[in-house]
Amino acid sequence: DAGVIQSPRHEVTEMGQEVTLRCKPISGHNSLFWYRQTMMRGLELLIYFNNNVPIDDSGMPEDRFSAKMPNASFSTLKIQPSEPRDSAVYFCASRNRERMNTEAFFGQGTRLTVV
């Protein structure tokens, strides 16, 4: 298996532009997580899905952030409009929820820079 695949690996955009981050979870996994990592705040959970349904989005910073999971093999995290303070590394992770004690597998992350 190729693991969790995120794209793009790097994104540089101007303030006010829309940014879309993509994630393909490991086949067969039915839980998907989006995390944001910054120096100041560490690793923060933004939202997670079980069986494509959002379970907890309390970590989403504000309405500019939205996430979707239209099917079991794809998820997006969108920021519109983007701001410089959104600059961070965004990680996607997936796990097999049917086995409650298994670990989450992380993608390589998307480094977002908003200028």
Added chain:
Amino acid sequence: AQSVTQLDSQVPVFEEAPVELRCNYSSSVSVYLFWYVQYPNQGLQLLLKYLSGSTLVESINGFEAEFNKSQTSFHLRKPSVHISDTAEYFCAVQFEGSQGNLIFGKGTKLSVKP
């Protein structure tokens, strides 16, 4: 409230010295415990995990962690570190009934010096 605490944000050590990275959690329910490692410019990788059974768990590269229920801790140790162990280490906890969500500590940056 359920939480995970890594008290040390940075731990500098010399090569071949022992190291302990601390992790404490707060919970009134059962937990599953994990340590992840993040090398520069990479994602997080599982280092080891405690699910049940023996409270001492080991990784393939010499790290070990011990689950201490009474102290609600899961400290990570290695008797002799290498330069290649330089990375950030995250403790993570899954609380029973949490629908599978992992709560991460803020991470500890281990810096191994020659």
